Amino acid sequence: MKIALIGATGFIGKELLPEAVSRGHSVTALVRNADKVEKREGVKAVKADVLDVADLTEKLKGHDIVLSAYNPGWGEPDIQAIHIKASKAITEAAKQAGVKRLIVVGGAGSLLNQEGKQFVDGPDFPAEYREGALGARQALNDLKTENGLDWSFVSPPFALVPGPRTGTYRLGRDNPVVNAEGHSTVSVADLAVAILDEAGTPKHVRQRFTVGY
Numbered sequence: 001m002k003i004a005l006i007g008a009t010g011f012i013g014k015e016l017l018p019e020a021v022s023r024g025h026s027v028t029a030l031v032r033n034a035d036k037v038e039k040r041e042g043v044k045a046v047k048a049d050v051l052d053v054a055d056l057t058e059k060l061k062g063h064d065i066v067l068s069a070y071n072p073g074w075g076e077p078d079i080q081a082i083h084i085k086a087s088k089a090i091t092e093a094a095k096q097a098g099v100k101r102l103i104v105v106g107g108a109g110s111l112l113n114q115e116g117k118q119f120v121d122g123p124d125f126p127a128e129y130r131e132g133a134l135g136a137r138q139a140l141n142d143l144k145t146e147n148g149l150d151w152s153f154v155s156p157p158f159a160l161v162p163g164p165r166t167g168t169y170r171l172g173r174d175n176p177v178v179n180a181e182g183h184s185t186v187s188v189a190d191l192a193v194a195i196l197d198e199a200g201t202p203k204h205v206r207q208r209f210t211v212g213y
Contacts, residue, residue, distance in 0.1 A: 001025045001199065004060050004099070006050060006090060007069035009036045012105055012156070015192035016069055017043065019165075023196060030059060050086045053093050060097035065199055066090070069105045074132060083135030088142060095148050102151045103199060106140055108158045108184070109133025111210060112174045119158075140208060152198055155210040156191055163187030169194050169211050171203075177212025186211050 003020050007013040008029035020027050021042045029037045030048035037045035048059050050070055060066060068090050072082040087104070094102050109120030109129065119125055120133040140153050157176060169190050170177050176184035186194075194211045198204060 001064040002062065003027045003199070004030060004063040004066045005069070006030045006048070006066065007071060007105075008045075009033070010069050010071055012160075012188055012191065013069040015188045016067060016195060019189070019192040019196050020067075020199075023200070025196075028059070028063065030056075050093075051082075051089050053089050053096070056089065056093035057096040060093055060099050063097070063099050065101040065103065066094045066099050067103050067105075067195065067199065071132070072135075074128070080131040080135035080138075083132065084138045084142070087135075087139035091143065091146060091149065091151075100150050101199070101202070102149050103154065103195060104139065104143065104151065105154045105156065105195070106208075107133045107136035108155050108176070108210070110137040110140055110208075111155050111176050144206075146206075150202070150205045152202070152204045152206070153208040154191075154195055154198075155208060157184040157186050157210065157212045159183060159185035160188055160191060161185060163189065165189035165193060167193055169213060172210045172212065174208060174210075177210055179213045184212050186213055 003025050005027050008017050009031050027043045029045045034045035034047045070086055072079045110118050113119055143151050178184050191211055
Protein backbone atom coordinates (compact mmCIF):
# COMPACT_ATOMS: atom_id res chain seq x y z
CA MET A 1 0.00 0.00 0.00
CA LYS A 2 0.92 3.62 -0.39
CA ILE A 3 0.42 5.09 3.08
CA ALA A 4 0.26 8.77 4.00
CA LEU A 5 1.29 8.96 7.66
CA ILE A 6 0.45 12.18 9.47
CA GLY A 7 2.44 12.76 12.66
CA ALA A 8 5.22 10.32 11.83
CA THR A 9 7.64 11.76 14.41
CA GLY A 10 5.23 11.68 17.35
CA PHE A 11 4.98 9.12 20.16
CA ILE A 12 2.73 6.78 18.15
CA GLY A 13 3.82 7.81 14.67
CA LYS A 14 7.42 6.80 15.39
CA GLU A 15 6.22 3.23 15.87
CA LEU A 16 3.75 3.25 12.97
CA LEU A 17 6.50 4.19 10.51
CA PRO A 18 8.82 1.19 10.98
CA GLU A 19 5.87 -1.18 11.36
CA ALA A 20 4.47 -0.05 8.01
CA VAL A 21 7.86 -0.30 6.29
CA SER A 22 8.49 -3.77 7.73
CA ARG A 23 5.32 -4.93 5.94
CA GLY A 24 6.56 -3.66 2.61
CA HIS A 25 4.39 -0.56 2.42
CA SER A 26 5.53 2.71 0.86
CA VAL A 27 5.16 5.57 3.37
CA THR A 28 4.94 9.32 2.91
CA ALA A 29 5.67 10.84 6.32
CA LEU A 30 3.77 14.15 6.58
CA VAL A 31 5.30 16.17 9.40
CA ARG A 32 6.04 19.68 10.60
CA ASN A 33 9.79 19.14 10.26
CA ALA A 34 10.89 16.67 7.58
CA ASP A 35 14.46 16.61 8.95
CA LYS A 36 13.22 14.74 12.04
CA VAL A 37 12.04 11.73 10.03
CA GLU A 38 14.43 8.79 10.23
CA LYS A 39 15.86 8.09 6.80
CA ARG A 40 15.00 4.61 5.61
CA GLU A 41 14.13 2.83 2.37
CA GLY A 42 10.48 3.14 1.41
CA VAL A 43 9.94 6.40 3.30
CA LYS A 44 9.57 9.89 1.87
CA ALA A 45 9.50 12.77 4.35
CA VAL A 46 7.33 15.73 3.39
CA LYS A 47 6.70 18.95 5.30
CA ALA A 48 2.98 19.54 5.72
CA ASP A 49 0.56 21.82 7.52
CA VAL A 50 -2.52 19.83 8.49
CA LEU A 51 -4.53 23.03 8.87
CA ASP A 52 -3.99 23.91 5.21
CA VAL A 53 -6.61 21.80 3.43
CA ALA A 54 -5.52 22.72 -0.11
CA ASP A 55 -1.85 21.93 0.52
CA LEU A 56 -2.62 18.73 2.43
CA THR A 57 -4.98 17.58 -0.32
CA GLU A 58 -2.20 17.76 -2.90
CA LYS A 59 0.13 15.79 -0.67
CA LEU A 60 -2.43 13.07 0.01
CA LYS A 61 -3.24 12.43 -3.65
CA GLY A 62 -2.15 9.06 -4.98
CA HIS A 63 -2.15 7.27 -1.62
CA ASP A 64 -4.25 4.24 -0.72
CA ILE A 65 -4.80 5.16 2.91
CA VAL A 66 -4.23 7.98 5.40
CA LEU A 67 -3.03 7.12 8.90
CA SER A 68 -3.34 10.10 11.21
CA ALA A 69 -1.43 10.08 14.49
CA TYR A 70 -1.76 13.85 14.72
CA ASN A 71 -1.59 15.55 18.11
CA PRO A 72 -1.16 19.32 18.61
CA GLY A 73 1.06 18.58 21.62
CA TRP A 74 0.00 18.31 25.26
CA GLY A 75 1.67 21.61 26.02
CA GLU A 76 -0.49 23.46 23.49
CA PRO A 77 -2.80 25.81 25.47
CA ASP A 78 -5.53 25.69 22.80
CA ILE A 79 -5.22 21.95 22.24
CA GLN A 80 -8.97 21.21 22.08
CA ALA A 81 -9.80 23.75 19.38
CA ILE A 82 -6.70 22.97 17.30
CA HIS A 83 -7.31 19.24 17.50
CA ILE A 84 -10.88 19.65 16.27
CA LYS A 85 -9.87 22.00 13.45
CA ALA A 86 -7.02 19.76 12.33
CA SER A 87 -9.17 16.65 12.41
CA LYS A 88 -11.77 18.29 10.19
CA ALA A 89 -9.03 19.47 7.81
CA ILE A 90 -7.51 15.99 7.54
CA THR A 91 -10.92 14.47 6.83
CA GLU A 92 -11.69 17.07 4.17
CA ALA A 93 -8.27 16.76 2.54
CA ALA A 94 -8.57 12.98 2.36
CA LYS A 95 -11.95 13.31 0.63
CA GLN A 96 -10.73 15.93 -1.81
CA ALA A 97 -7.64 13.85 -2.58
CA GLY A 98 -9.79 10.83 -3.37
CA VAL A 99 -8.33 8.69 -0.58
CA LYS A 100 -11.20 6.55 0.64
CA ARG A 101 -9.60 4.96 3.73
CA LEU A 102 -8.71 6.96 6.85
CA ILE A 103 -7.55 5.64 10.21
CA VAL A 104 -7.38 8.21 13.00
CA VAL A 105 -5.61 7.68 16.32
CA GLY A 106 -7.61 9.46 19.01
CA GLY A 107 -7.75 9.28 22.78
CA ALA A 108 -8.99 6.99 25.54
CA GLY A 109 -11.09 9.63 27.30
CA SER A 110 -14.21 8.92 25.26
CA LEU A 111 -14.19 5.22 26.14
CA LEU A 112 -17.05 4.09 28.38
CA ASN A 113 -16.79 3.11 32.03
CA GLN A 114 -18.88 0.40 33.70
CA GLU A 115 -21.77 2.85 34.09
CA GLY A 116 -21.76 3.55 30.36
CA LYS A 117 -20.40 7.08 30.80
CA GLN A 118 -17.33 8.48 29.07
CA PHE A 119 -14.27 8.66 31.30
CA VAL A 120 -13.49 12.24 30.25
CA ASP A 121 -16.73 13.39 31.90
CA GLY A 122 -15.81 11.85 35.25
CA PRO A 123 -14.48 13.85 38.22
CA ASP A 124 -11.33 11.73 38.43
CA PHE A 125 -10.18 12.30 34.85
CA PRO A 126 -6.75 14.04 34.94
CA ALA A 127 -7.22 17.77 34.40
CA GLU A 128 -4.02 18.08 32.36
CA TYR A 129 -5.43 15.73 29.72
CA ARG A 130 -9.06 16.85 29.70
CA GLU A 131 -8.85 19.49 26.94
CA GLY A 132 -6.99 17.16 24.62
CA ALA A 133 -9.42 14.34 25.36
CA LEU A 134 -12.38 16.62 24.62
CA GLY A 135 -10.81 17.53 21.28
CA ALA A 136 -10.33 13.86 20.41
CA ARG A 137 -13.90 13.09 21.44
CA GLN A 138 -15.24 15.77 19.12
CA ALA A 139 -13.08 14.39 16.32
CA LEU A 140 -14.75 11.02 16.83
CA ASN A 141 -18.21 12.59 16.91
CA ASP A 142 -17.45 14.42 13.66
CA LEU A 143 -16.31 11.20 12.00
CA LYS A 144 -19.53 9.48 13.04
CA THR A 145 -21.39 11.84 10.70
CA GLU A 146 -18.94 11.25 7.84
CA ASN A 147 -20.27 9.05 5.03
CA GLY A 148 -17.72 9.96 2.36
CA LEU A 149 -14.85 7.96 3.83
CA ASP A 150 -14.20 4.46 5.12
CA TRP A 151 -12.88 5.75 8.44
CA SER A 152 -11.80 4.03 11.62
CA PHE A 153 -11.02 5.69 14.96
CA VAL A 154 -8.52 4.08 17.33
CA SER A 155 -8.70 4.75 21.07
CA PRO A 156 -5.45 3.63 22.72
CA PRO A 157 -5.62 2.16 26.23
CA PHE A 158 -5.11 4.44 29.21
CA ALA A 159 -1.55 3.18 29.74
CA LEU A 160 0.23 3.42 26.39
CA VAL A 161 3.83 2.62 27.23
CA PRO A 162 7.21 2.02 25.61
CA GLY A 163 7.91 -1.66 25.31
CA PRO A 164 8.64 -4.57 23.02
CA ARG A 165 6.69 -5.57 19.95
CA THR A 166 5.05 -8.86 20.89
CA GLY A 167 2.60 -8.90 17.99
CA THR A 168 -0.22 -9.85 20.35
CA TYR A 169 -3.15 -7.76 21.53
CA ARG A 170 -6.89 -7.90 22.09
CA LEU A 171 -9.51 -5.69 20.47
CA GLY A 172 -12.50 -3.89 21.94
CA ARG A 173 -15.05 -1.34 20.82
CA ASP A 174 -16.24 1.32 23.26
CA ASN A 175 -15.00 -0.07 26.58
CA PRO A 176 -11.35 -0.38 27.64
CA VAL A 177 -9.67 -3.74 27.11
CA VAL A 178 -8.25 -4.76 30.49
CA ASN A 179 -5.84 -7.52 31.45
CA ALA A 180 -6.10 -10.02 34.30
CA GLU A 181 -4.94 -7.36 36.76
CA GLY A 182 -7.61 -4.97 35.56
CA HIS A 183 -5.16 -2.66 33.77
CA SER A 184 -5.84 -1.01 30.40
CA THR A 185 -2.44 -1.11 28.73
CA VAL A 186 -0.43 -1.97 25.61
CA SER A 187 2.99 -1.08 24.25
CA VAL A 188 3.16 1.58 21.56
CA ALA A 189 4.78 -0.98 19.27
CA ASP A 190 1.86 -3.38 19.64
CA LEU A 191 -0.63 -0.54 19.13
CA ALA A 192 1.15 0.07 15.83
CA VAL A 193 0.74 -3.62 14.98
CA ALA A 194 -3.00 -3.40 15.64
CA ILE A 195 -3.36 -0.26 13.51
CA LEU A 196 -1.44 -1.71 10.56
CA ASP A 197 -3.45 -4.94 10.89
CA GLU A 198 -6.61 -2.85 10.57
CA ALA A 199 -5.14 -1.04 7.58
CA GLY A 200 -4.38 -4.32 5.84
CA THR A 201 -7.55 -6.18 6.82
CA PRO A 202 -10.33 -3.72 7.73
CA LYS A 203 -12.61 -4.92 10.53
CA HIS A 204 -13.81 -1.60 11.93
CA VAL A 205 -14.94 0.51 8.98
CA ARG A 206 -16.87 3.55 10.24
CA GLN A 207 -16.36 2.35 13.79
CA ARG A 208 -14.21 3.10 16.82
CA PHE A 209 -12.05 0.36 18.26
CA THR A 210 -9.61 0.06 21.10
CA VAL A 211 -6.67 -2.18 21.97
CA GLY A 212 -5.17 -3.79 25.06
CA TYR A 213 -3.45 -6.89 26.36
